[in-house]
Amino acid sequence: MIIEPIVNGVVARSAHPIGCQQAVLNQIETVEHSSQITNGPKKVLVLGASSGFGLASRISLAFGGAQADTIGVSFERGPSDKGVGTAGWYNNIYFRQEAEKRGLIAKNFVGDAFSSEMRQQVIDYIKSEFGGKVDLVVYSLATGVRPDPESGHLWRSAIKTVGEPVSGPTINIEHDKLESMEVGTASAEEMEATIKVMGGEDWQSWMEILSDADVLAHGCKTVAYSYVGPEVTYPIYHHGTLGRAKQHLHHTADELNQKLATLGGEAYVSVCKALVTKASVFIPAFSPYILSLFKVMKQKGTHEGCIEQMQRLFSQRLYGTGASVPVDEARLIRVDDWELEPETQAEVSQLMQQMTADNFQEVGDYSGYKLDFMQLNGFGFDNVDYNARIDMDNLALLRP
Ligand code: NAI
Secondary structure (H helix, E strand, O other): OOOOOOEEOOEEOOOOHHHHHHHHHHHHHHHHOOOOOOOOOOEEEEEOOOOHHHHHHHHHHHHOOOOOEEEEEEOOOOOEOOEOOOHHHHHHHHHHHHHHHOOOOEEEEEOOOOOHHHHHHHHHHHHHHOOOOEEEEEEOOOOOEEEOOOOOOEEEOOOOEOOOOEEEEEEEOOOOEEEEEEEOEOOHHHHHHHHHHHOOHHHHHHHHHHHHOOOEEEEEEEEEEEOOOOHHHOOOOOOOHHHHHHHHHHHHHHHHHHHHHHHOOEEEEEEOOOOOOOOHHHOOOOHHHHHHHHHHHHHHOOOOOHHHHHHHHHHHHHOOOOOOOOOOOOOOEEOOOOOOOHHHHHHHHHHHHHOOOOOHHHHOOHHHHHHHHHHHOOOOOOOOOOOOOOOHHHHHHOOO
């Protein structure tokens, strides 16, 4: 069959397997030609490994100097009579194939990372086939729902404000339009649910279970990802439900850091740059900021994608030759430093003030934003023949 892109609003309903392979290969090439990770980890567990920052972390750690064996956990769907499957499904497959070519272990677990069964499967695998211990745990899950491990009740996150509602323009990728929308204020229940889903509780639970099972190596590190952003985005992000959840994540890092000290280990949150991922396109009223940011950072030559961010994180912050991991006064690793440069932000806010529904494609980097979105789903690569027929029967035989 010929696979066409199908986009509803900001959700991709199809993915191109060969394009996903190309995306993985491109990221591998990027890290192979970047400043390499030294003194890196060798046995890594990545929770949320199939796309965005988690996939980029895994590629960076395997191919960017550390040559790490990796276990990746993700929630993805393979091909079936309902469709071709998700991009992350193919990312897992092609990552594993490339890692195995280099003699690295790349084990994929596809299922619910919140479940106790998944924790047990991962622990059993570490003990029986992965050398018994991991020396880095990357926590990069992004989702809208999390089941309560005790009752099974589903917490649903709500991307809302705290205090006042905010109205602002947001991108509709399907129709190439900037539409205005209002982001309402969160109820106490929505706030609590968002913290449950996107805060640090599940990360903490994973680390405790791994520690109790004695599969954390001496000196083991763990890192989770956060966003802070400039003041102009505070009402919708930093001061909204997502920001509250991230504050919880930051506190969790401090608690985990204390607990890991007995093992000589460390826990960090890395604050990353705003980028187009499957998760971030859902943040309402945020796209005008990203369009302006991309435009300015590309002009200045400081733009990075997920893969460049993760390679910089692992080669220059979390590992390397420094005696300690460089952090800010809140003990956060900042790879959003280039995004937040004052000159960059001054230019970004000028562009945001000029942006309207009629001119957003010229004022902001809409073509770059949309290309990133399409490429997340395997579309838009010059060297992939999108008219070639894809043999789905053969693809269905590929296992993650
Ligand atoms: P993403 O949507 O690209 O990746 C999410 C990953 O989580 C995927 O591998 C998915 O399969 C996995 N996942 C979701 N639910 C799961 C479940 N129940 N069980 C197993 N796996 C599951 O998201 P992205 O953007 O890479 O987000 C990762 C982290 O980075 C999040 O904490 C996010 O807040 C943070 N971050 C994102 C930024 C952005 O601009 N995209 C900026 C700064 C931080």
